[in-house]
Amino acid sequence: MPEERGKDILPAGERIHEQVILPWNIAIRITLRGLKIRLGRSLITMSGVVLGIAFLMSVLSGDAFRAGLAAETRTKTEVTRLVKLIEDEVGTFKGRKIAVLISGPVTDEHKRRMLERIAARSDPQSIAVFATQPDRLVPATVPIPAEMKTGAFKLASDFADCVRDAHVLLLLDRELPRISDAALAKYLASMRQPVLLDYYHGRYDEAELQKINPKIVYSSLSYQMSEAEIKKAQRRKAQQEARSIWITVVSMLVTVIGIANAMLMSVTERIREIGTMKCLGALSKFVVKLFLIESLIIGVLGAVFGTILGFLVPFMAYMLSAGASLLVHSTPFLQLAIYGLASIAAGTGLAIVAAIYPAVVAARMVPADALRTNV
Amino acid sequence: METSTSKALSEQEIRDFLYFDEDIAERRIVVRAQHVHKTYDLGRIKVKALQGVDLCVFAGEFIAIMGPSGSGKSTFFNMIGGLDKPSAGKVFIDEVDIAQLDAFELAWLRCRKIGYIFQSFNLIPVMTCLENVMLPMTFAGVPSEEAFDRSCNILRQVGLGHRLTHKPPQMSGGQQQRIAIARALANQPAIILADEPTANLDTNTGNEIIDLLVRLQEETGVTVISATHDMKILDRCERVVWIRDGRCERIEERKNMDIQIGDVSGE
Numbered sequence: 121m122p123e124e125r126g127k128d129i130l131p132a133g134e135r136i137h138e139q140v141i142l143p144w145n146i147a148i149r150i151t152l153r154g155l156k157i158r159l160g161r162s163l164i165t166m167s168g169v170v171l172g173i174a175f176l177m178s179v180l181s182g183d184a185f186r187a188g189l190a191a192e193t194r195t196k197t198e199v200t201r202l203v204k205l206i207e208d209e210v211g212t213f214k215g216r217k218i219a220v221l222i223s224g225p226v227t228d229e230h231k232r233r234m235l236e237r238i239a240a241r242s243d244p245q246s247i248a249v250f251a252t253q254p255d256r257l258v259p260a261t262v263p264i265p266a267e268m269k270t271g272a273f274k275l276a277s278d279f280a281d282c283v284r285d286a287h288v289l290l291l292l293d294r295e296l297p298r299i300s301d302a303a304l305a306k307y308l309a310s311m312r313q314p315v316l317l318d319y320y321h322g323r324y325d326e327a328e329l330q331k332i333n334p335k336i337v338y339s340s341l342s343y344q345m346s347e348a349e350i351k352k353a354q355r356r357k358a359q360q361e362a363r364s365i366w367i368t369v370v371s372m373l374v375t376v377i378g379i380a381n382a383m384l385m386s387v388t389e390r391i392r393e394i395g396t397m398k399c400l401g402a403l404s405k406f407v408v409k410l411f412l413i414e415s416l417i418i419g420v421l422g423a424v425f426g427t428i429l430g431f432l433v434p435f436m437a438y439m440l441s442a443g444a445s446l447l448v449h450s451t452p453f454l455q456l457a458i459y460g461l462a463s464i465a466a467g468t469g470l471a472i473v474a475a476i477y478p479a480v481v482a483a484r485m486v487p488a489d490a491l492r493t494n495v
Numbered sequence: 496m497e498t499s500t501s502k503a504l505s506e507q508e509i510r511d512f513l514y515f516d517e518d519i520a521e522r523r524i525v526v527r528a529q530h531v532h533k534t535y536d537l538g539r540i541k542v543k544a545l546q547g548v549d550l551c552v553f554a555g556e557f558i559a560i561m562g563p564s565g566s567g568k569s570t571f572f573n574m575i576g577g578l579d580k581p582s583a584g585k586v587f588i589d590e591v592d593i594a595q596l597d598a599f600e601l602a603w604l605r606c607r608k609i610g611y612i613f614q615s616f617n618l619i620p621v622m623t624c625l626e627n628v629m630l631p632m633t634f635a636g637v638p639s640e641e642a643f644d645r646s647c648n649i650l651r652q653v654g655l656g657h658r659l660t661h662k663p664p665q666m667s668g669g670q671q672q673r674i675a676i677a678r679a680l681a682n683q684p685a686i687i688l689a690d691e692p693t694a695n696l697d698t699n700t701g702n703e704i705i706d707l708l709v710r711l712q713e714e715t716g717v718t719v720i721s722a723t724h725d726m727k728i729l730d731r732c733e734r735v736v737w738i739r740d741g742r743c744e745r746i747e748e749r750k751n752m753d754i755q756i757g758d759v760s761g762e
Binding site for chain 2: 136137138142146153154157158392393395397398399400401402403404406486487488491
């Protein structure tokens with residue numbers, strides 16, 4: 121009897137099988153076509169991802185630009201301070217012969233900038249740069265900008281000549297080997313108006329120096345922050361860090377919610393369609409697969425556009441306020457590239473996670489309920 | 496909601512009740528519902544949509560499930576189509592208890608053995624007419640060239656051979672329902688479930704759809720189960736199941752019923 125009855129719905133020898141088929145290429149084709157036809161809707165969903173990621177990226181890149189510019193400003197201020205200090209002691213560099221002996225806690229960048237500044241603004245007759253050895257001065261290893269290697273700038277191959285009759289600026293510190301007093305005295309004695317600027321004041325005895333050359337000026341280059349100032353600076357730094365973390369966390373949340381909302385909407389409004397597909401024999405995983413591909417495409421495209429947007433907008437804004445060359449010069453591009461990759465990964469991941477959850481829920485619904493749903 | 500339990504019937508009583516006619520008792524049973532209950536839990540109240548429905552559907556017949564709105568006919572319809580699971584009772588499709596099937600088997604059954612037609616068509620709006628019909632074939636693993644040819648043939652059968660590449664939203668309700676019928680037939684199913692197939696259509700179009708269904712049923716021998724309150728469907732079917740307040744009120748044969756359809760067709 122059962123075979124007899126079964127004939128109609130299941131021909132003899134056939135039994136109920138398991139549904140397994142939805143090849144990836146067909147799934148991708150269905151998804152792409154769906155995206156193309158629903159272009160408006162897809163673009164709106166994607167714009168949710170774009171805006172979220174653009175916001176995140178703009179916060180991150182804004183931070184990077186600001187940090188770069190702040191570092192640049194600090195360098196500039198320090199160089200200005202050093203140059204001003206020297207000028208205060210020596211007077212203008214115009215037409216003078218200058219021997220610079222620099223080393224110490226001033227970074228190579230500082231030294232380079234300082235030389236640039238001196239050369240650019242006061243047209244000295246010549247500049248030579250030295251470093252100390254115990255018994256003599258040697259040519260310094262400071263990176264010298266190409267445009268300064270011509271003209272007034274001299275490398276110290278003929279430094280004895282450079283020092284003679286020069287207005288010497290000696291910027292000393294403890295990191296280089298100390299030049300012997302005898303050697304120093306020899307150099308100082310031959311100078312027209314020696315100025316000794318010591319990064320750590322008190323290394324030489326002023327009275328002794330006076331004996332060598334009565335015209336000598338001995339002064340300190342260092343700037344010591346007071347205890348209160350250090351504390352204030354530390355507090356300000358901590359505050360800034362806290363604010364920066366807060367903004368980043370908030371922007372992450374906004375991104376998560378924005379993307380989740382966009383993807384949720386895109387899935388829930390198609391619950392009926394999911395129900396229909398299940399009536400036609402689609403397994404839950406077919407449906408999830410279709411939405412996985414769709415959210416992957418939307419996520420990747422949205423995150424890439426968002427990252428570009430989130431980089432360009434703050435870049436333009438800072439370019440207008442700080443100037444293009446300064447911004448390009450000071451921006452940590454490697455760090456920005458890492459931020460960009462992280463943003464793209466975050467956007468894609470979020471889009472998938474946010475879409476997969478409602479898709480799984482919808483796909484697991486009893487088809488009758490899915491079909492009844494009106495959104 | 497009144498709360499009453501259905502009187503339990505013995506197996507023999509059900510058989511007596513159902514197989515009152517010797518001819519029918521000889522026929523194969525495709526779908527059998529046994530004491531089907533369905534309760535929707537709406538939080539504070541529980542709605543008893545079905546309170547013990549029994550029914551046998553025979554192979555190759557055209558059966559209508561009739562009842563007013565809210566009678567539970569759509570719920571019952573979903574049960575026998577394997578779209579929903581009963582709270583109590585059993586539904587057998589071809590003597591297989593569908594509650595025993597796992598998701599894979601249920602999907603297979605829906606894909607190949609049952610074709611669904613809905614009141615609101617439920618076509619996938621982004622796909623063309625042809626793609627809508629090809630979709631269940633894709634799920635069934637039919638190679639795309641074969642699926643293409645077969646879909647074209649079926650669409651020609653339902654009179655849409657000239658609109659293969661149109662999308663459902665560009666088409667009239669009657670045409671959309673024809674696509675839905677074509678889609679239901681895609682994998683040569685044994686049963687077609689039509690949930691109020693004419694409810695969203697005007698009289699003339701509705702008549703055409705009924706004609707089409709009857710023609711296809713006669714040509715292919717497919718079993719058609721239609722939930723409806725359209726008298727014109729009653730006029731054309733073989734048996735009518737009356738559902739009221741979640742119970743099977745009576746089952747009548749067309750030949751024992753007196754239906755006269757007035758002709759109100761206009762221009």
